[in-house]
Amino acid sequence: MWIVIPYLLFKATVxxxxxLPVLWRNRTSVTLAVLAVWLWHRNGxxxxxxxxxxxxxxxxxxxWRWRPWCERFVVLPVLSWWQRLFVYxxxxxxxxxxxxxxxxxxxxxxxxxxLRVRCTYATDExxxxxxxxxxxxxYHAAAANLAYSFGAxxxxxxxxxxxxxPARTNRLLRLVDRFRYRDRPRLVWLVFVxxxxxxxxxxxxxxxxxxxxxxxxxxxxxxxxxxxxxLLATHVLIVGATRAGKGSVxxxxxxxxxxxxxxxxxxxxxxxxxxxxxxxxxxxLFSRYEYATVPPMVAMLEELVEVxxxxxxxxxxxxxxxxxxxxxxxxxxxxxxxxxxxxxxxxVDLRTRAKAxxxxxxxxxxxxxxxxxxxTQDPRKEVVELRDFFPTRIxxxxxxxxxxxxxxxxxxxxxxxxxxxxxxxxxxxGIGYVVLDDRPEPERVRFAYVTDDEIRDMAxxxxxxxxVERPAAVPEQRREPRHVYKPGRHAQGPLLxxxxxxxxxSEAA
Ligand SMILES: Nc1ncnc2c1ncn2[C@@H]1O[C@H](COP(=O)(O)OP(=O)(O)OP(=O)(O)O)[C@@H](O)[C@H]1O
Numbered sequence: 001m002w003i004v005i006p007y008l009l010f011k012a013t014v015x016x017x018x019x020l021p022v023l024w025r026n027r028t029s030v031t032l033a034v035l036a037v038w039l040w041h042r043n044g045x046x047x048x049x050x051x052x053x054x055x056x057x058x059x060x061x062x063x064w065r066w067r068p069w070c071e072r073f074v075v076l077p078v079l080s081w082w083q084r085l086f087v088y089x090x091x092x093x094x095x096x097x098x099x100x101x102x103x104x105x106x107x108x109x110x111x112x113x114x115l116r117v118r119c120t121y122a123t124d125e126x127x128x129x130x131x132x133x134x135x136x137x138x139y140h141a142a143a144a145n146l147a148y149s150f151g152a153x154x155x156x157x158x159x160x161x162x163x164x165x166p167a168r169t170n171r172l173l174r175l176v177d178r179f180r181y182r183d184r185p186r187l188v189w190l191v192f193v194x195x196x197x198x199x200x201x202x203x204x205x206x207x208x209x210x211x212x213x214x215x216x217x218x219x220x221x222x223x224x225x226x227x228x229x230x231l232l233a234t235h236v237l238i239v240g241a242t243r244a245g246k247g248s249v250x251x252x253x254x255x256x257x258x259x260x261x262x263x264x265x266x267x268x269x270x271x272x273x274x275x276x277x278x279x280x281x282x283x284x285l286f287s288r289y290e291y292a293t294v295p296p297m298v299a300m301l302e303e304l305v306e307v308x309x310x311x312x313x314x315x316x317x318x319x320x321x322x323x324x325x326x327x328x329x330x331x332x333x334x335x336x337x338x339x340x341x342x343x344x345x346x347x348v349d350l351r352t353r354a355k356a357x358x359x360x361x362x363x364x365x366x367x368x369x370x371x372x373x374x375x376t377q378d379p380r381k382e383v384v385e386l387r388d389f390f391p392t393r394i395x396x397x398x399x400x401x402x403x404x405x406x407x408x409x410x411x412x413x414x415x416x417x418x419x420x421x422x423x424x425x426x427x428x429x430g431i432g433y434v435v436l437d438d439r440p441e442p443e444r445v446r447f448a449y450v451t452d453d454e455i456r457d458m459a460x461x462x463x464x465x466x467x468v469e470r471p472a473a474v475p476e477q478r479r480e481p482r483h484v485y486k487p488g489r490h491a492q493g494p495l496l497x498x499x500x501x502x503x504x505x506s507e508a509a
Contacts, residue, residue, distance in 0.1 A: 028081060076119055083124050084117035087150060095149040099142045103131045115187070122197035123222070124152075125162075126190040139188050140415050140441075152192040156416050159188060160439045162223055197224055198431055198446040204251075204454050207258050207462070211266070213330065216256035218249060219430075219447035227434065227445040229253065231332075233321070233366045235389060238375040239407045240396025244422075245430030246375045247278055249394055250334060251450035253373065254285060257332065258462035260324075261285055267329045268464060269304065271297045273340035281455045284463035286334075297341065298350050301357035304333055308361065308370045315368065322369035331370045333361070338374040343382040362389035379406045394445075396432035397422040408435055408442060417442035 023030055039048045062070040092114050096102045102111045110131035118125045130138075136159035139146070147155035165181040168174050198220065205217050205226075215228035229236070236253075240246045260266035269288040272279040276291030283289055290297045308331075315322065324330040335341065342358065345351040361372050374390070376383050379398070384406050387393065395407040401420045404413040413419075417433035430449055433442040450458075 026085070029085060076121075080117050080119040080124075083119055084114075087124075088114060088117055088126055091150065095146065099145045099149060101134070101138060101142055101146075103133050105132075112188075120197075120224070122193065122195050122224075124192040124194060126192065128188055128190065130186050130188055136188050137414075139190065143190075143416065146190060147192060150192055152194055154193040156191040156193070156222070156441065156444075157188060158191065158439060158441050159185075162189065162191075162439075163225075191222070193222070197222055198444065199428065201427070201430070202446050202448045204255060204448050204450040207255055207458065209259060211257055211260035213260070213266075213324065216253060217448075218252045218256065219445045222444045227443070227447075229256075229392065231257075231371065232330075233371075234391045235362055235366060235372045236374070236392045236394065237338075237383075237387060237390035237407070238373070238394045238396070239379050239383070239398065239403075240375075240377065240432060241399050241424075242377050243424075243429065244396035244398075244432070245447060245449075246336075246377075246396060248430040248447040248449045249396070249432070250278070250336070250373065250375060251282070251455060252448045254282060254334075255448075255450055255454075255458060258285070258458055260330070261464050262462040264326050264465045264467070265324050265329055267331050267467070269300065269331065269333045270336075271300060271333070271341070272336045273297065274337050278336045279334065281452060282459040284459040287464045287467055294341075294345060294347070294350055298354045298357070301333075301341075301354055301361070304331060304365075304370060305357050305360045307331060308365055308368050311368050311370070312364070321367060324369055328369065331365075333370070333372050335372065335374045337376055338386075339376045339378055339380065339383060342386070343380065358386070359389075362386060366391070379403050392434075394432050394434050395419045395442075396430070397424060404433075408433065412442055415441050 036048060039051060059070065059074050062074065093102075093111050096111045097109070102109050104110070112131055112134075113129040114126065115129055116127040118127075130136075136157060139157040143155045143157050147153055160183075161181065165177045168177060202220050213232045214230050216231055217226050217228050219227045221227045231253075238246050238249050254261075254268065257266050257268065261268055267287045268285055270279045270286040270290070272289070272291040273294070274291075279286070279289065280291060288300060290300050311322070311328065314328075322328065322330075338358075341354040342351065345354065358372070361370055365371060372390075379387075387407065387409075393408055395404060395412075395417060396419065398404060398407065398419040401413060404417050404419045405411065407419075408417050412433070412435070419433055422428065422431055430447045432445060432447065434445050435442050
């Protein structure tokens with residue numbers, strides 16, 4: 001008997017020490033439970049009920065008077081606590097094991113460690129630490145199983161923190177943030193979407209006083225943060241099935257550019273091969289605009305190449321990066337259906353010239369302040385060949401799963417860009433995926449919808465100043481050599497990547 005008591009004491013101590021981390025992680029629940037039991041034991045259930053009633057009434061008044069604060073400090077923390085305890089912690093081990101995310105080593109099962117659950121009204125963000133031997137791709141592969149295991153339809157996986165460190169002036173706080181926001185490769189963020197936060201149309205944003213070319217607000221992300229586009233030095237490709245909402249991306253972008261268009265800092269050129277259906281509503285915003293026939297469109301492309309070349313000559317030896325000024329504005333060329341110029345055009349000569357000019361703009365224009373924003377319905381071969389020259393790509397609803405990787409790049413669908421599963425319902429238009437600069441996982445965005453009336457008003461209030469642009473040369477009679485740019489064959493020609501050479505050469509076949 002005397003030997004059993006020390007043994008039991010030893011066992012109890014081990015159990016206590018082992019459960020300390022669990023108790024610490026659940027300190028709020030444990031404290032509340034201990035308090036409740038103590039109150040009940042000391043004063044009976046009536047006092048406990050009174051306390052609960054007073055607490056409930058206080059929260060009710062708080063909610064009524066200061067709802068955002070109440071949500072932030074009471075409702076969402078309580079929801080997070082509840083979800084953590086009764087949804088994630090309860091089924092964690094089982095779910096991780098059946099989703100094959102638990103690793104066995106030395107006859108011990110290493111389960112990913114659940115660190116934190118943070119809820120918004122629409123999503124649960126679960127932070128975990130991976131066991132050794134895993135990387136975030138394992139979680140991307142298991143995302144669908146994880147979602148259904150925890151009663152959601154969508155689970156997004158992020159290998160990095162989604163929010164940026166706050167901008168602080170205090171040095172001490174900055175130091176703390178540097179530690180808090182340090183790179184932690186073994187952490188993975190799972191975001192379970194309980195209800196779609198993007199199901200409501202996002203109204204057009206107010207036009208800013210001044211355009212910030214580094215952050216043009218275009219829509220709202222799934223975490224309800226504004227999606228902003230850094231336009232400087234990037235070309236943008238927008239791909240989406242018919243009626244997917246490509247127009248809302250284009251018009252949101254133009255809306256964000258409007259003050260700069262009016263001041264002349266940005267010169268917007270438009271090509272609308274679909275007969276002016278999309279862009280003509282805001283005709284006054286464009287310094288140059290072609291929609292009726294193809295030859296002037298091609299001439300316009302070539303003219304822009306000329307503008308770019310002249311600027312290149314002016315910049316030579318002075319600066320490497322173009323900064324927009326009123327004398328040297330940023331040229332933004334918007335092409336509504338790029339396929340009409342590079343693939344559907346019957347006239348081979350015109351098509352070759354259009355391709356060559358576009359290739360030139362795409363390879364050299366970004367650093368020279370000549371940008372291309374192109375939209376298309378169909379990611380077919382000719383567009384995919386150009387894809388890599390568009391650093392920013394936006395994929396709205398697409399018809400086929402394999403189109404996703406064609407537009408956003410290899411592996412994008414596996415990392416969560418489910419463009420083929422986006423709803424075609426009219427109420428769900430204008431939703432798409434974008435790849436942000438700071439992380440590999442695509443982000444779902446709903447683009448702001450600019451109504452026809454808003455476009456008309458904007459066109460009147462922010463009309464482009466009248467500038468005397470050079471008249472477009474009528475191209476019909478021009479007989480230029482088919483291939484202007486032939487790296488390797490013309491030693492003095494600019495060097496073009498292989499894919500672009502193939503793209504230009506495809507005409508010769
Ligand atoms: N962001 C949005 N939010 C809500 N509804 C939208 C949004 N964008 C578009 N829509 C709706 O979808 C319709 C089609 O949009 P839009 O013309 O922009 O599509 P599209 O992809 O440009 O079509 P197409 O390929 O035919 O040119 C619009 O008339 C509008 O009713």
